[in-house]
Amino acid sequence: MTTATAEKPVSEAHVFEADVARLLHMMVHSVYSDKDVFLRELISNAADACEKLRYEAIATPSLLGDDPDARILLKLDGDNRRIVIEDNGIGMSRDEMIEALGTIARSGTRAFMERIEANKAGEGAQLIGQFGVGFYSCFMVADQVEVASRRAGEEAAWLWSSDGKGSYSVSPLEASEAPTRGTRITLHLNEDAKTYVSRWTVERIVKQQSGHVPVPIRIVEKEGEEPQQITDGTALWTKSKSDVTPEEYTEFYRGVSGQYDDPALTVHFRAEGRHEYTTLAFVPTTAPFDLFDPDRKGRMKLYVKRVFITDDAELVPRYLRFVRGLVDTADLPLNISREMIQDSPILGAIRKGVTSRILTALEKQAESDAETYLKFWETFGSVLKEGLYDDFERKTQLLGLARFQTTAGDGFRSLADYLKDAKEEQKAIYYLAGSSLEQLKASPQLEGFRARGIEVLLLTDPIDNFWVMNAPEFEGKSFKSVSQGAADLAQFAKPEEKAEEKTPEAKAEVASLIALAKEKLKDEVSDVINSDRLTESAVCLVAPETGYDRQLEKLLQGAGQLKTATKPILEINADHPLIKAIAGATGNPALQDDAVHLLYDQARVLDGDKPTDPRGFAERMARVFSKALGA
Template sequence: MAKHTFNAEVTKLLHLMIHSLYSNKEIFLRELISNAADALDKLHLLTLTDEKYKGFGFEPKITITIDVIEKRLIISDNGIGMDEVELVENLGTIAKSGTKSFLENLSGDIKKDAQLIGQFGVGFYSAFMVADKVEVVSKKAGDDKTWIWRSSAEDEFEIDEAVRESQGTDVILYIKKDNEEFLNEYRIKEIVKKYSDHIPYKIFLKIGDKEEQINRASALWKLSKNEIKEEEYKEFYKTISHDNNDPLYWIHTKAEGTLEYTTLFYIPSVRPIDLFRADYEPGVKLYVKNVFIMDDKELLPVYLRFIRGIIDSEDLPLNVSREMLQHNTILAKIKKSSVKKILTELKKLKNHDREKYIKFWELFGKVLKEGLVSDFENRETLLELMLFKTSKSDEYIDFETYIKNMKENQKSIYYLIGEKELKDSPLLDRFKKEEMEVILFNDEIDSFVIPSITEYKEKKLKSVSSTEVDEDFENTKIDDEKYKDLIEAIKKPLKEKVKDIRITSRLVDNPACLVFDKDDPEFQTYIMLKQMGHFDAKEPKAVLEINPEHEVFTKMVLKNDYSLANEVAEVIYNEARVLEGMEIEDAAKFAKSLNTILSKALEK
């Protein structure tokens, strides 16, 4: 017998399970049945594709045994099984992607934390919500030895040799006294009916000599829509996603013709915790003729990584490998059609259930935007799906609504990218005066995505922080000669910091603003590059545009007094930076300039 210590993450999980106040303890059975089904999936595929396993007399099934005398509940399968090393790796450590995120998201609120369990493939440990001791007896297919893993959920677990006639796994739960409801025949039937009715393998309930099948064992996605109740769709989602929340929406499609396949896609109602991780877990499983093949990131594009569900093809070979996925024409066609179907359904949702679509957008809009720079084939549809707020509206609108609201003389669609408080930007001065609406983009990804969209429905998109918008306005005639001395005085202390200093008529209430030449990257693009790890990216030099009619400048020009020009230049430049979400370049110098101006003002 060998003793092992749980790693720190498992210890933390076990503590969570043992002390969980989670009211929905019954989900432990869903998790263990799901694990058993995964083990059957793996062996089922091998018996069809691997010569080594084709001789197995394999009739996949899951058996739940109630042992009232010993107060035990046993979940058995005749799947792939585990050897000694796998028992240690799978039940003593958490090596699964996203563990760090899982631990970071533990809040201390046990009810909330317990709901995260299944999302990271650690549902096995939910057994300790109802059991004070758990044993796992397992024999790997093709091996001679059987092993037993046992733990009372303290710091240690032990592994020893055991006896089991055939391959597979028994998970033996010694039920706690206050959880003996889970030794009741009708309670177990109720839970299996609720969560696992459509596991595509037979589930039997055994009590003494009596054994009966207690689930339909039919793949839910293969049934026609009118055979499936809404509650069944929801519970099946929970089984495949390990999410205890109802899905927000689902899309069930059966294609017949040149290609035969079925898809059942779900949109979650909460964000998967690894949504923004490069090592996110794929949420879509590939089946061929009802046989599970794999879950893989290649099944849908990255920008649809929030989707959970099933693709089941009648035309793919059973031995399709991960390497073949990228080059298989059948799968490529299924993927292409699936993407179009998902986007079309989202468009319907947007048009017919705005409240639900807004919830979807707030959850996954940021991810969907990634498709604008990666999926050019569907770009028009993706643009139609976009929602945003504007300088005039705190409610979400789309491009169609924006165009309907455009002023009669408005030539372009205007937008501003930046931090959250964009409505205070001096760049909006002229647009407010002209009563023109400006789209406000403040997601981190916007600075990377939005500049790549040059037009929508033949209307050009223009950034109001670019000099390009000047082309759209009839600028008020400004006597440059009149402000020649002012420009020179302001330019001198800022010559190394800005690309140029110009007089502008775009400002009304503010003294100055920073803009970028239309061929230069904007500041937010620079920030995005830095966040992506391009640490050699250089901050672009902006053009400082000044409002000659602001009293700061009119007084200087009127008096022909530029003695405070250095200090004024420093203050207005940094003020413009702050208003565009940039940092003050030299806080000490800025403070000194501000204090000098204040001191002079107080002398009067």
């Protein structure tokens, strides 16, 4: 590599970061159904550069010089098959150019490449926007890319150049050949992309995809002609809702979110009173790729008097991190710092107001368009439920928005539906938590509830194990796990109760078996009791009344946050033929001894676990089979 000297800077050759080189190879050699994405991404970058300049100029007005009005200019050169995208924004220094265009300091890069390799052709455009690698999309249409830039307030200008095949160069640029301020990107289009020098094609793409960026966009079709404005840079959020079409909302959403789906819900309002601000927020249709990234924050942008400030302000709680959009307020100073943003009571009030309006909009959608809301819930419900754990103020509202799969059928039901069909004497909302819906439906712990027609919520998201402990009640009904404590089912009559009188001898035999099990399993269980929740299975395990339920305990143990598990309770179905047979084998103590251990292991398997002693389990099974077969 040749390095620049203090006396005379010269061209420097660089090799792309490994991940960037791989990414560029895929960009060039993959086939996408919509290559138009490159223009939207470059215009978006140019608009961001103009917004950054406006922000820095608050503290340093001299950066604007005698050219204070932001603009983006597109130049078409059909004779040489070139297109130029130029802005008068903040520009880049040499180091910024290398950092921005030669490396990708984003954790999502590798995930992007894995996704793009796994997906079929035609989905690339959406992925490009989602993963924030927009600049590199220009190599889908260009054989050579040149970026000329001069940072605002600096004399030096620089030229970045690459053919996208593994390396790039950075060299000083004569002042006369560089923008006065900002960045000029020149794309030398390949043969397949020559349509992008067509005025009609470019104008169509800009109006469809970038028509509402807050910077005017002008176009020059031929050298020497006067630029003609194709968008006015009017901020969409400043318009009245009645003046914005659904198509304009969709275009704006795609620009601000970097996604290509349609918004499932649009929330646009102006708040007046103690604090004044405008919000334009969108709920996506498809989930962002990093929705469950533990470090992921929201993607709402903060503007002050239409000046972009940051996209790192917590304008919505984490459980609404899928929401895209912006908030524009005049109540904050333009030179607000990151520390002031974090501690600002004004932003706290705005956050509260925006959150309430979004949740209210979701409530209205749930009432007016249940089918669309259900699609939203299937995509984002597991994230929204995080609010049940950490947003006590809105817990009732969030519980009303929640939808659950239950033992009542295959669809989703609200808690209002659950309570409407609950038994008159029912004092709790019953639930069962687990890792999969199939496992829960087959759980023996549901049998007594199912037999009595009592609906049970089937909870499969990890967050479910935590919020149910933090949600004491809904409309006066507490939440109770069917895998913890006594089932208390005696108060509910079975529809087809079978009266079967047990002889004193049979009762004594079962009592003797329970006593034996308590003795033999004292190191494994805290108690052995006769069950009123089992109707089909012989045994099951439940957690004691106090402490954690079975599923939460497993999660905490798996995360290393719980060293010692509570001993479960083994419940025995005294009416089950197997239990009757074992209890009646009073003359064969060795068989009963093996049987009680096998019953415990059976209960563990039904609960999704393995036998505690696999070898002992196998040996007991062999002895029981040998006796049964007379071997």
